[in-house]
Amino acid sequence: MKPDHERRYRATNISGTDPRLAAGVIGGFAIATLTLSAVLADSASPTAVLAFVAMAVAAAAYLGIGLWVWIRRPRSRVGALICVGGLCLVAGTFTATPNPVAAVLAAITSAIVIAVDYHLIIVFPFGRVPGPRARALVVLGYVVVIIGQIANLQAQGTPASVVVSGINTAAAVTLTGAAGVVLVRRLLRWSEPRRRAALPFLITSLGATALLTIVLLFPIGPIAQFITQLVLLVLVPIAFALGALTGGLARQTALEDLDADVRAGFAADRRTLEARLAGLLGDSSLIVGIWAPERGAFIDDSGRPLAAADSARGRLEIGQEAIIDYDSEVADDAAALQRAAGILEAALERDRLTTDLLKSRDEVRRSRARMGAAIDEERRRFATTLHDGLQMQLVLLGVDAARLRDDLDGSAAVEADALGRRIADIAADIRTIVHDAMPPALVERGLVSAVSDLIDRVPVPTEFVARLGDSPLSDVVERSAFFVISEMLTNALKHAQASSIIVTLERNDDVLRISVADDGVGGATVGTGIGLRSIADRAETAGGVLSVGRAAAGGSHIMVELPCV
Amino acid sequence: MRVIIADDELLLRQGLRWVLERMGAEIVAEIDDADDVVAATTQLRPDILITDIRMPPTMRDDGLQAALRVRAQHPEIGVLVLSQHVRREYAEELLAVTDARAAGGVGYLLKQRVADVDEFADAVAAVRSGGTVLDPDVAEIMTSRARRRSTTVLTPRQHEVIALVSRGYSNARIAAALSLTERAVVKHIGRIYDALSLPEDLEINRRVVAVTRYLTDGAG
Numbered sequence: 001m002k003p004d005h006e007r008r009y010r011a012t013n014i015s016g017t018d019p020r021l022a023a024g025v026i027g028g029f030a031i032a033t034l035t036l037s038a039v040l041a042d043s044a045s046p047t048a049v050l051a052f053v054a055m056a057v058a059a060a061a062y063l064g065i066g067l068w069v070w071i072r073r074p075r076s077r078v079g080a081l082i083c084v085g086g087l088c089l090v091a092g093t094f095t096a097t098p099n100p101v102a103a104v105l106a107a108i109t110s111a112i113v114i115a116v117d118y119h120l121i122i123v124f125p126f127g128r129v130p131g132p133r134a135r136a137l138v139v140l141g142y143v144v145v146i147i148g149q150i151a152n153l154q155a156q157g158t159p160a161s162v163v164v165s166g167i168n169t170a171a172a173v174t175l176t177g178a179a180g181v182v183l184v185r186r187l188l189r190w191s192e193p194r195r196r197a198a199l200p201f202l203i204t205s206l207g208a209t210a211l212l213t214i215v216l217l218f219p220i221g222p223i224a225q226f227i228t229q230l231v232l233l234v235l236v237p238i239a240f241a242l243g244a245l246t247g248g249l250a251r252q253t254a255l256e257d258l259d260a261d262v263r264a265g266f267a268a269d270r271r272t273l274e275a276r277l278a279g280l281l282g283d284s285s286l287i288v289g290i291w292a293p294e295r296g297a298f299i300d301d302s303g304r305p306l307a308a309a310d311s312a313r314g315r316l317e318i319g320q321e322a323i324i325d326y327d328s329e330v331a332d333d334a335a336a337l338q339r340a341a342g343i344l345e346a347a348l349e350r351d352r353l354t355t356d357l358l359k360s361r362d363e364v365r366r367s368r369a370r371m372g373a374a375i376d377e378e379r380r381r382f383a384t385t386l387h388d389g390l391q392m393q394l395v396l397l398g399v400d401a402a403r404l405r406d407d408l409d410g411s412a413a414v415e416a417d418a419l420g421r422r423i424a425d426i427a428a429d430i431r432t433i434v435h436d437a438m439p440p441a442l443v444e445r446g447l448v449s450a451v452s453d454l455i456d457r458v459p460v461p462t463e464f465v466a467r468l469g470d471s472p473l474s475d476v477v478e479r480s481a482f483f484v485i486s487e488m489l490t491n492a493l494k495h496a497q498a499s500s501i502i503v504t505l506e507r508n509d510d511v512l513r514i515s516v517a518d519d520g521v522g523g524a525t526v527g528t529g530i531g532l533r534s535i536a537d538r539a540e541t542a543g544g545v546l547s548v549g550r551a552a553a554g555g556s557h558i559m560v561e562l563p564c565v
Numbered sequence: 566m567r568v569i570i571a572d573d574e575l576l577l578r579q580g581l582r583w584v585l586e587r588m589g590a591e592i593v594a595e596i597d598d599a600d601d602v603v604a605a606t607t608q609l610r611p612d613i614l615i616t617d618i619r620m621p622p623t624m625r626d627d628g629l630q631a632a633l634r635v636r637a638q639h640p641e642i643g644v645l646v647l648s649q650h651v652r653r654e655y656a657e658e659l660l661a662v663t664d665a666r667a668a669g670g671v672g673y674l675l676k677q678r679v680a681d682v683d684e685f686a687d688a689v690a691a692v693r694s695g696g697t698v699l700d701p702d703v704a705e706i707m708t709s710r711a712r713r714r715s716t717t718v719l720t721p722r723q724h725e726v727i728a729l730v731s732r733g734y735s736n737a738r739i740a741a742a743l744s745l746t747e748r749a750v751v752k753h754i755g756r757i758y759d760a761l762s763l764p765e766d767l768e769i770n771r772r773v774v775a776v777t778r779y780l781t782d783g784a785g
Binding site: 003061211387388391392394395396397398399401402403406420423424427428431434440441443444445449452453457 | 648682
């Protein structure tokens with residue numbers, strides 16, 4: 001069970017892009033782009049050079065913060081979001097090129113950073129969009145910013161520019177206000193100390209976004225306005241990172257991350273969970289106790305019962321089945337403890353579901369194996385019934401026909417002879433039916449004998465190697481293996497058009513490995529092969545697995561492993 | 566001709582008895598358990614033992630095992646194995662205990678062939694006189710394998726002839742089956758002996774050795 005669990009753990013761990021890899025890729029891309037942009041920049045114009053430098057510095061700041069957040073919270077998307085903002089600024093440095101098309105595109109792209117800032121305000125501090133209305137607001141932010149910037153560029157130098165910038169200012173203030181409402185409503189639900197911890201971000205971010213357009217009204221010259229805007233833009237991610245990952249909200253953010261991890265199947269085992277909770281609550285003595293009914297006590301990870309509660313230790317009960325045992329002097333954040341209890345409950349629930357699922361999967365597998373064995377047993381009984389009854393009767397009937405012929409003369413004797421031949425034909429048909437239902441060799445001699453019989457009837461040269469050792473296989477395994485091999489040979493001949501085949505039977509302790517390699521057309525896969533589906537079904541019914549590879553002879557190499565205990 | 570019949574089905578033994586008595590044989594014992602076969606054969610010394618394969622006590626290949634033991638102990642007694650199915654593996658085991666110097670031969674036929682009373686009588690007679698008789702079904706599997714082997718150097722016609730020899734056919738029957746003269750058949754068989762490097766030896770039944778060597782690639 002344990003290795004299975006670990007395998008599942010690894011299998012689910014696909015969404016977490018390694019932050020270090022992301023840092024390498026994004027950093028490299030940014031540096032390459034900035035270099036290109038610097039080469040293309042209009043170095044003759046001091047304004048252009050200044051714009052390039054300011055934009056590049058802002059981009060670097062933005063990317064630095066983004067990557068730091070990414071590393072701190074590898075499975076949250078906030079780090080990636082901030083990096084997107086940084087890359088928009090990197091693209092924005094192309095405003096310094098003399099090429100007007102590139103400059104316009106760069107101006108539009110760089111404006112997206114404003115929308116990223118709104119986005120950050122709305123998802124502060126945990127990185128989650130709180131609901132559909134907030135989600136709509138985020139999308140609206142991107143749309144308004146892009147359209148506003150396009151209008152701005154269109155109107156530049158025309159009398160309409162005043163109107164456009166007026167509308168833009170109004171839109172910016174409205175968006176800031178709406179994002180502010182979302183944030184404030186969230187803060188109102190929080191406890192007093194947490195609200196206080198969030199206040200610096202609230203003021204900084206809303207102030208910065210509000211000032212972004214207002215700064216254009218101040219007569220400080222376009223260069224100063226531009227640089228002030230960049231500073232304001234970068235202030236929001238800085239405030240976000242400091243507010244969410246340090247100070248009073250850091251623990252809360254980490255708890256929310258842990259909760260999301262637990263629900264997504266990460267941090268699934270108890271030891272990891274315990275260690276992360278202990279780290280978050282700052283209490284290294286924290287123990288997660290699970291109720292053990294057979295012991296009548298809560299036990300820790302190594303199976304020892306927890307000591308009785310005393311005044312120095314606090315305990316939080318999660319229903320009847322678990323407790324968090326902590327040092328009440330050290331872990332004194334009641335709200336954080338409550339949240340930790342909630343996370344533990346979610347983890348237990350998930351664990352129970354997983355266990356139930358595994359159990360029902362095992363039950364299905366077992367019942368399928370029982371059905372498969374019952375079907376094979378039924379085939380054996382059917383074949384035996386025919387062998388002992390019908391086949392013998394047909395021999396006697398044939399003898400009777402011969403006797404009749406002896407007693408008759410003329411045309412009647414000829415008819416008796418014909419009758420005898422028809423009986424012989426029917427007997428041949430019954431032989432085929434009995435053979436297909438359950439080969440006599442399998443009943444009389446077992447698997448190896450039956451397989452070599454099967455191979456005798458294969459119309460292409462077929463090599464057969466069997467290494468089965470001394471301990472006999474059960475009838476159930478022998479029958480499953482035989483029919484699997486029969487399907488595999490049929491497949492090789494019918495679909496692969498093989499002209500030579502190698503069949504190998506090998507037993508390693510509890511596993512019977514069947515392999516059929518051919519020199520046919522190859523390219524068999526479990527998904528597409530017509531014949532492979534029925535082989536896989538046969539193998540899975542017996543609790544085995546099918547794998548497909550390439551044979552040395554150029555065709556397919558099909559392998560089935562069956563458990564044989 | 567004195568015969569022991571071993572089969573666990575009473576009705577089948579009766580049918581067999583009728584066919585054998587029709588050809589003038591005397592049934593000296595009927596046995597329904599493979600464990601009793603060797604003792605009865607040793608005691609009664611029949612000319613031929615005719616036995617089923619799937620028999621008590623285990624209902625697996627008990628009859629065949631008994632037949633192989635009888636062959637090993639009493640090469641003068643012919644052994645004819647009957648079964649509802651014929652298999653190369655069993656044929657090879659029987660060929661391995663043929664003895665070209667012995668009076669008794671070895672046969673392996675589908676039970677259904679009993680109903681073809683005249684041909685069955687020929688087969689019994691061939692086994693009685695030390696010949697080898699294989700069922701056409703199993704002979705076909707084995708000859709097609711022999712044909713694929715690169716070591717065999719027979720011509721297509723010789724393949725046809727030896728295949729019929731392996732079924733226990735006399736030269737006259739082979740000639741009729743292949744529309745040849747009997748003289749031509751004798752010539753073909755002589756060349757087959759050469760091809761299989763069988764020296765002239767009055768003591769041995771060269772037909773038996775040729776069949777065994779041809780069908781099992783070597784041991785003869």
